[in-house]
Amino acid sequence: MRIGIIGSGNVGGTLGSRWAQAGHEVAFSSREPQSEKMKQLVAKAGATARAATPNVAAQTSDVIVLTTPWTAAKEAIESLGDISGKVVIDVLNPLLPDLSGLQLGTTTSAAEQVAAWVPRARVVKCFNTVGFNIMADPAFGADKAVMFYCGDDAPAKKTVKQLAEELGFDPVDAGPLRRARVLEPFALLWISLAFGGQGREIAFKLLHR
Amino acid sequence: MRIGIIGSGNVGGTLGSRWAQAGHEVAFSSREPQSEKMKQLVAKAGATARAATPNVAAQTSDVIVLTTPWTAAKEAIESLGDISGKVVIDVLNPLLPDLSGLQLGTTTSAAEQVAAWVPRARVVKCFNTVGFNIMADPAFGADKAVMFYCGDDAPAKKTVKQLAEELGFDPVDAGPLRRARVLEPFALLWISLAFGGQGREIAFKLLHR
Numbered sequence: 001m002r003i004g005i006i007g008s009g010n011v012g013g014t015l016g017s018r019w020a021q022a023g024h025e026v027a028f029s030s031r032e033p034q035s036e037k038m039k040q041l042v043a044k045a046g047a048t049a050r051a052a053t054p055n056v057a058a059q060t061s062d063v064i065v066l067t068t069p070w071t072a073a074k075e076a077i078e079s080l081g082d083i084s085g086k087v088v089i090d091v092l093n094p095l096l097p098d099l100s101g102l103q104l105g106t107t108t109s110a111a112e113q114v115a116a117w118v119p120r121a122r123v124v125k126c127f128n129t130v131g132f133n134i135m136a137d138p139a140f141g142a143d144k145a146v147m148f149y150c151g152d153d154a155p156a157k158k159t160v161k162q163l164a165e166e167l168g169f170d171p172v173d174a175g176p177l178r179r180a181r182v183l184e185p186f187a188l189l190w191i192s193l194a195f196g197g198q199g200r201e202i203a204f205k206l207l208h209r
Numbered sequence: 210m211r212i213g214i215i216g217s218g219n220v221g222g223t224l225g226s227r228w229a230q231a232g233h234e235v236a237f238s239s240r241e242p243q244s245e246k247m248k249q250l251v252a253k254a255g256a257t258a259r260a261a262t263p264n265v266a267a268q269t270s271d272v273i274v275l276t277t278p279w280t281a282a283k284e285a286i287e288s289l290g291d292i293s294g295k296v297v298i299d300v301l302n303p304l305l306p307d308l309s310g311l312q313l314g315t316t317t318s319a320a321e322q323v324a325a326w327v328p329r330a331r332v333v334k335c336f337n338t339v340g341f342n343i344m345a346d347p348a349f350g351a352d353k354a355v356m357f358y359c360g361d362d363a364p365a366k367k368t369v370k371q372l373a374e375e376l377g378f379d380p381v382d383a384g385p386l387r388r389a390r391v392l393e394p395f396a397l398l399w400i401s402l403a404f405g406g407q408g409r410e411i412a413f414k415l416l417h418r
Contacts, residue, residue, distance in 0.1 A: 105315035105394070140416040148398070174398065175405050182401060185314070185394035189357070189383065192391060196384050198417070205414040207349040208407070 001159070004061030005029060006054050006076055007068035010132040011091060013041050015065060015167070018136065020049040022166050029057035054079050063087045063159060065127070070094040070110060077117050084120035087156045089163070090180070091127040093187045111150070111180030124151035124160040125180040129187045131194060134203045135167060144170040145203030148186070150179035172206055210368070213270030214238060215263050215285050216277030219341040220300060222250050224274060224376070227345065229258040231375050238266035263288050272296045272368060274336075279303040279319060286326050293329035296365045298372070299389070300336040302396045320359070320389030333360035333369040334389040338396045340403060343412045344376060353379040354412030357395070359388035381415055 001024045005016040008028040020026040026049045028041055033051040042049045058064050058080035068076045070092050094110040111125040126149035127135065138145040147169035151157045157173060164171035174183060194200045210233045214225040217237040229235040235258045237250055242260040251258045267273050267289035277285045279301050303319040320334040335358035336344060347354040356378035360366045366382060373380035383392060403409045 140418050143414070143416055145416060146413075172402070173406070175401055179398075179401055182394045182398045185391045186398055189388075189391045189395055192384050192388055193381070193415075197382070198415075201418045203416045204355075205352070205416050206402075206407075207352055207354060207412045207414050209349050209410045 001025070001063055001163075002061045003027070003063045003065060004052070004054075004057035005065050005067060006057065006080070007066065007072070008038060008041055009067065011127070011135065012065065012067035014132040014135045015067070015091075015127060016049065017041070017045040018167055019163065020045040023048060026050070027052040027057035027061055029054040055081050058083055058086070061086070063089065063163070064121075065089045065091060066114065067091045073110070073114070074117065077114065083118055086121050087153075087159050088114070088118060088121045088123045089127060089160055090114050090123050090125045093128050093184050095188070095191070105181055105185060107181075109178065109180035109184050111177050111184070115152075115177055122151070122153040122156035123177060124149055124153070124156050125177060125183055126150075126160050126164060129183055130190050130203050131200050133200050138168040138170075138203065140203065140205070143205050144168060146170045146172055146206040148172050148174040148183050150174040150177055150183060152177045170206060210234070210272055210372075211270045212236070212272045212274060212372075213261070213263075213266035214274050214276060215266065215289070216275065216281070217247060217250060218276065220336070220344065221274065221276035223341040223344045224276070224300075224336060225258065226250070226254040227376055228372065229254040232257060235259070236261040236266035236270055238263040264290050267292055267295070270295070272298065272372070273330075274298045274300060275323065276300045282319070282323065283326065286323065292327055295330050296362075296368050297323070297327060297330045297332045298336060298369055299323050299332050299334045302337050302393055304397070304400075314390055314394060316390075318387065318389035318393050320386050320393070324361075324386060331360070331362040331365035332386060333358055333362070333365050334386060334392055335359075335369050335373060338392055339399050339412050340409050342409050347377040347379075347412065349412065349414070352414050353377060355379045355381055355415040357381050357383040357392050359383040359386055359392060361386045379415060
């Protein structure tokens with residue numbers, strides 16, 4: 001797949017690097033694609049990775065991964081150009097600056113807001129519920145961390161599921177896009193625990209019996 | 210401990226029965242403590258269980274467990290009388306009638322609302338994030354389901370932690386009471402999954418490494 005990463009910080013960098021190493025063509029993007037940090041990221045990710053502007057990364061990809069801060073999301077999305085029909089993975093969490101809560105919720109979600117901004121793109125909420133360190137390696141001994149995704153487009157969800165599986169997650173369909181109203185607070189639970197004494201090396205397993 | 214269960218449906222019935230079987234003195238309560246259903250519940254729970262009105266259950270207990278529907282919570286709490294200083298375990302989820310979302314959230318939570326109603330009681334949010342079937346048995350083979358709790362009173366949280374451990378849960382402190390803004394949506398995730406294809410025999414394990 002051709003994957004465009006919008007926002008190449010810890011989360012975007014980790015996801016893109018791992019997909020690049022799995023053989024996908026990954027375009028990392030930021031406002032400064034020529035920066036030293038981007039060069040290092042691309043060099044580390046390998047031969048199938050490159051740096052680009054957000055617009056180029058989006059236009060040359062089949063799958064677009066949104067990993068900017070929430071406050072930068074609207075401007076970033078507007079810079080992508082026409083992304084009709086593309087799969088958009090929404091990793092955004094509308095966190096308050098002090099991580100004490102969410103700016104949206106209950107009656108809407110960042111994912112639904114994103115979908116309203118790009119009504120012809122196929123938005124899937126995913127990869128928002130654990131830190132980048134877990135995305136780098138979702139294995140806990142024999143256990144796999146669960147990764148929930150939700151969306152209203154079945155083929156797009158299938159794509160995202162595969163991408164999560166390739167990272168080593170146990171991907172679980174959490175339902176329609178409005179379920180992001182639950183997955184975004186769930187991210188805040190991980191964050192609260194990680195920075196509230198448990199440390200970052202935690203994740204959830206979905207138990208069945 | 211002397212435990213008063215306010216609302217004796219599936220959740221209250223299961224929690225109270227298990228604590229009674231562990232040797233605690235449990236008062237189940239409902240508006241109709243003499244009903245056939247209550248008699249059966251008490252008989253099944255054993256010698257340390259009894260039925261009572263909500264007021265009596267609360268007044269004769271050290272720990273009060275709120276398990277009514279959200280829409281009945283305020284009236285039920287008002288019927289308890291003075292519960293200053295008592296530990297109050299808030300199991301309430303402010304679910305919309307169709308389970309599609311929450312009535313409160315982001316800027317507040319059911320737990321904070323409850324604490325405002327009983328400002329001198331020591332409210333802990335807990336037991337709201339899985340179904341009663343998991344409370345009946347939190348074991349999944351060698352794995353234990355996690356149970357998050359949050360609150361602003363450390364001794365009260367210690368009490369609740371012990372009660373969760375006695376049920377077989379892995380209890381994890383999720384922080385202050387306002388973290389219920391996260392634990393209440395987390396409940397909705399369990400509900401969404403349970404009724405969205407995964408079935409009720411699911412729970413979460415908190416993975417560490």
